[in-house]
Amino acid sequence: MLKNISNKKINNTTPALKISNLKKVYDNDFVAVKGIDLSVQQGDFFALLGANGAGKSTTIETICSLVNKTAGTIEVFGHNTDTERALTKTFIGLVPQEFNFNIFEPIIEIIVNQGGYYGIKRKEAFRRAEELLKHLDLWDKRKEKALDLSGGMKRRLMIARALIHKPKLLILDEPTAGVDIEIRRTMWKFLSKLNAAGTTIILTTHYLEEAENLCHNIAIMDKGKVIENTSMKQLLSRLQTEMFVLDLENPLSEVPHSDDFIMSLRDANTLEVELDKSRSLNMMFDFFNQNNIRILSMRNKSNRLEELFIELIEKNKEATA
Amino acid sequence: MNWREILTAFNTIFIKEILRFSRIWIQTILPPAITMTLYFVIFGNLIGKAIGEMDGFKYIDYIVPGLIMMSVITNSYSNVVSSFFSAKMHGHIQELLISPTPNIVILLGFVAGGVARGLSVGLVVTIVSLFFTKMDIQHPVITITVVLLTSILFSIAGFINAIYAKTFDAMNIIPIFILTPLTYLGGVFYSINMLSPFWQSVSLFNPVLYMVNGFRYGILGVSDINPSSSFILIIVFIIALFSFAMYLLNKGIGLRN
Numbered sequence: 001m002l003k004n005i006s007n008k009k010i011n012n013t014t015p016a017l018k019i020s021n022l023k024k025v026y027d028n029d030f031v032a033v034k035g036i037d038l039s040v041q042q043g044d045f046f047a048l049l050g051a052n053g054a055g056k057s058t059t060i061e062t063i064c065s066l067v068n069k070t071a072g073t074i075e076v077f078g079h080n081t082d083t084e085r086a087l088t089k090t091f092i093g094l095v096p097q098e099f100n101f102n103i104f105e106p107i108i109e110i111i112v113n114q115g116g117y118y119g120i121k122r123k124e125a126f127r128r129a130e131e132l133l134k135h136l137d138l139w140d141k142r143k144e145k146a147l148d149l150s151g152g153m154k155r156r157l158m159i160a161r162a163l164i165h166k167p168k169l170l171i172l173d174e175p176t177a178g179v180d181i182e183i184r185r186t187m188w189k190f191l192s193k194l195n196a197a198g199t200t201i202i203l204t205t206h207y208l209e210e211a212e213n214l215c216h217n218i219a220i221m222d223k224g225k226v227i228e229n230t231s232m233k234q235l236l237s238r239l240q241t242e243m244f245v246l247d248l249e250n251p252l253s254e255v256p257h258s259d260d261f262i263m264s265l266r267d268a269n270t271l272e273v274e275l276d277k278s279r280s281l282n283m284m285f286d287f288f289n290q291n292n293i294r295i296l297s298m299r300n301k302s303n304r305l306e307e308l309f310i311e312l313i314e315k316n317k318e319a320t321a
Numbered sequence: 322m323n324w325r326e327i328l329t330a331f332n333t334i335f336i337k338e339i340l341r342f343s344r345i346w347i348q349t350i351l352p353p354a355i356t357m358t359l360y361f362v363i364f365g366n367l368i369g370k371a372i373g374e375m376d377g378f379k380y381i382d383y384i385v386p387g388l389i390m391m392s393v394i395t396n397s398y399s400n401v402v403s404s405f406f407s408a409k410m411h412g413h414i415q416e417l418l419i420s421p422t423p424n425i426v427i428l429l430g431f432v433a434g435g436v437a438r439g440l441s442v443g444l445v446v447t448i449v450s451l452f453f454t455k456m457d458i459q460h461p462v463i464t465i466t467v468v469l470l471t472s473i474l475f476s477i478a479g480f481i482n483a484i485y486a487k488t489f490d491a492m493n494i495i496p497i498f499i500l501t502p503l504t505y506l507g508g509v510f511y512s513i514n515m516l517s518p519f520w521q522s523v524s525l526f527n528p529v530l531y532m533v534n535g536f537r538y539g540i541l542g543v544s545d546i547n548p549s550s551s552f553i554l555i556i557v558f559i560i561a562l563f564s565f566a567m568y569l570l571n572k573g574i575g576l577r578n
Contacts, residue, residue, distance in 0.1 A: 026578060064419045067578045086322060086421035094419050100412030109337075110416075116333025117420035119326020161416070 014078035016042045016169050016200035017063065022072035024058050032058040034224035035072065040202060040217070042077070042168075045195045047211035047232070048204045050221035051313060056204045057097055059221070060173050064094045076169060090118065093167030095158045097174045097204075103147040107138065110146060111161050118165035125164060132160040135190065152183040159187070163194075170194065171202045176210060188214060208305040212236070220309065222316045235308055239277075243301035246271045249294040258287050272301060322421050330422040331430050338434025342400055342441075349400070349438060350445060353392045357446045360388055361453040364510065376512050376543045385450045386537040387509030390471065392446045394504055394529065397439030397472040398496060401431050401479030406492045409483065414576065424570040428480060428563070435476025436469070443468060456540065463548060464539030470555045471532040477562040484566070484575040503529045508537075513545045528554060 017040040024033040033055045040046045050056045061067040063074055065085060074081040076088040101110045108129055115125025133139040136156040141149060146157060155175055162170060172191070176184045184207075192214060195201050205211055211218065211232075218235055220228040228235065251268035260283060262274040271293075275284055288295060322330070342349040365381030375383040408414040417427055450456065458464055478495075486492040507529030513521050524530055525546075535551030538544035544551075569575065 061578075065577070066415055066418055068573050086423070089419060089421040092419070094415075096412075096415065098412060100415050102408070102411060102413045109340075113333050113337055114416055114420070117330050117417055117422045119322050119329045119421070121329055122333075 011078055012042065014042070015039045015075070016044065016077055017202070018075040018078075019059070019063070020073045020075075022059065022062060022074065023070045024055075024062060024067060025070045032224055033062070033069075036221070036224075036226045038219055038226060038229065040169075040200060042200055043195070043198060044200055044217055045192075045215045046200070046202045047215035047218040048202055048221065049208070049211060049218065049309060050204075053223075054221040055224040056221055057173055060094070060171055060202075060204065063171065064092055065089065090165065091168045093162035093165065093170045095155075095162045095170070095172040095175050097177070099146075099154050099158070101146050101154075101157065101161065104145055106143050107146055107149070107157050108133070108142040110157065111164050114161045115164040120165060128164055128166075129160070132163055136160050137186075152179045155179055156183075156187070159190070167199070169200045169202070173204050174206065175203070176205065176207060184210070208309055212305040220312055222313055223320065225316075227316045228312050232305075236305065238308060241274050241276050244273045244275065245299050245301050246273060246295050247297045249296050252293070256287075256291055256293065260284075260287070322423070327423065327426055330420070331426050331433070334417075334422075334427065334430025335433045335437070338400070338404060338431065339437050341404060342434070342438045349396070350442060353396060353442045354445045354449055357388055357392060358449050360384070361450060365453055376514075376541075378541060378543070379454070381454050382541065383512075383537075384510055385454060385456065386540045387507075387533045389443050389446050389450065390468065390533050390536045391504050391509050393439040393443040393468055393472050394475045394532070395496070395500065396442040397435040397475040398479040398482075398500060400438040401435035401476045402483045402486070402492055402496070404434065405431055405480055405483035406486050406489075409486075409576065410489075418576060425567060428477075428566055428570060431480055432473060432476040435479055436472045439472035439476065440468070443472075458540050459542035460539045462539075464536060467532065467535040467539055467551065467555070470552075470559065471536070474532075474555055474559050474562065477559065477566055481562060481566050481569065484569050487575075503527055506530075508533045508545060528558060531555065 017038070019036060019038040021035045021037060022033055023031070023035050025031050036055075036059065038059075048056050048059070058067060062069045063076070063081070065081065074088075076091050079088050079091075081088045105113075108126070111129040111132065112122060112125040115128060116122065120128070129142075130139065133142055136159060138153060138156055138160065141153060146154065149157060155177075159172075159175065162172075170191075175191075176187055179187070188210065191201060191203075195214075201214075203211065203215060215232055217231050218228070219226050245266070248269045248271055252265060252271065253268070255263050255265050255271075257263075260279060261276065264272045266272055273284065275281075285295075361381065364384060369380035369384075372380045374380070405414070408417075447456070482492065482495050506524065507527050508524070513524045513530065516524060531546050531551040531554045534544040534546040535548050535555070538546075538548045538551070
């Protein structure tokens with residue numbers, strides 16, 4: 001795994017990203033971001049969630065100097081993006097939402113050239129590109145044109161390109177969109193390792209399961225505002241119920257009935273149980289024992305975030321109505 | 322970025338540009354060579370014999386500098402406009418915009434790419450011309466300086482065009498409706514002394530006339546324009562357009578929302 005860029009001019013206690021009163025009004029008067037404040041600590045794996053048009057991509061593009069902000073300040077590792085733009089750019093790696101490479105170029109050239117734009121000499125850029133492409137299972141494709149890659153490969157190419165200068169802050173704008181589950185899980189593993197090695201990661205995604213599994217802290221945006229900014233743990237603790245998925249030894253033809261918790265069958269051998277947090281697990285197991293339902297394994301259902309997300313968006317809709 | 326890193330960034334853009342037009346040489350280098358061969362055959366040999374001499378030179382000798390300059394102008398311009406516009410349209414200009422590469426290096430890199438293609442095509446056309454006539458360069462330093470500065474100027478102009486263009490049609494408006502008429506009316510095929518005093522005065526507002534004549538002076542030693550005027554005009558235009566291009570880049574016009 002690649003180690004981080006040198007710690008030049010970085011104080012360990014300063015946030016990786018600090019946004020204050022960021023506003024963006026486009027030329028057509030559309031207000032995409034309405035004065036948001038956001039802080040991401042060094043080493044965090046941070047989820048920035050929101051429905052389409054919430055202002056996530058504009059925020060990201062403003063951080064990366066792809067969009068001119070209307071007002072506010074952005075600091076990356078304590079350095080202002082207005083006054084120290086070149087320095088802050090060396091700290092950031094961006095994986096954008098849309099494919100934005102020259103599709104007629106061989107992928108090794110795309111990555112090595114990106115290194116060149118950061119002042120990395122060709123030989124060194126090639127060495128780093130080899131390391132990254134091998135990590136991301138693209139080394140065999142290095143001479144192929146980007147045009148010939150599958151969707152998942154293109155996403156991985158953009159990750160490799162964003163990492164060529166060893167950024168301390170990696171921003172991924174829906175990196176797993178349209179990617180099959182196997183590749184998605186490989187990418188999660190890769191990103192987790194990268195985060196464990198010290199890279200701060202900001203992730204936007206529509207797969208809430210992804211955010212729940214990977215991220216420690218979370219901000220939810222809606223209509224250009226941050227409507228929630230807390231730790232994932234705290235957010236999930238607001239749920240009054242827990243969802244469990246039980247794998248059964250014998251198939252069930254119908255959902256058993258209980259007055260104490262709600263059950264539904266995912267398939268004949270998989271039962272989902274929604275249990276109020278005030279009720280004990282023992283009570284649930286007693287019920288299954290009494291009904292001769294043998295449980296082989298049990299796990300938490302991991303898309304609980306979805307419920308909260310929808311709840312928060314609905315609340316904001318009511319508040320702004 | 323330190324100077325070494327800046328130089329690496331410049332080299333990356335420059336080499337990428339050279340590789341880009343070299344990879345598609347059938348579209349970039351070959352067509353001007355074929356077009357100019359036809360010009361030499363038709364205007365130089367066939368029609369030229371009927372025209373006779375111009376400013377004391379055989380007609381084909383007279384038009385060779387203008388044709389070389391025409392190739393340099395159109396290719397320098399079109400290289401930068403097509404490369405930068407395509408980077409903008411396909412989004413890969415973002416690779417540069419998110420990097421710490423200074424704006425001036427981005428501009429210089431693309432201009433250097435345009436100059437490389439302009440001069441490469443100019444060299445190919447010069448070689449082709451040697452099959453039709455001899456070339457005895459009178460002022461080599463002036464010849465090289467004029468062609469280099471002209472190539473720089475039109476590469477910058479192509480860059481500005483690419484920044485403003487929002488569609489492929491818009492990209493072609495200036496080359497078709499402004500650049501081509503200015504080039505054809507810029508004394509490539511004739512001396513402005515053949516025109517009436519009124520049209521001679523009008524022609525003096527055409528900047529291409531100064532470049533073609535400056536280059537012709539370098540090769541043949543004759544010109545409708547004082548060579549010093551050519552140099553001054555080209556340099557003034559370079560400074561003005563370069564400053565404007567930097568202003569557009571720094572403001573992010575056409576690039577950053």
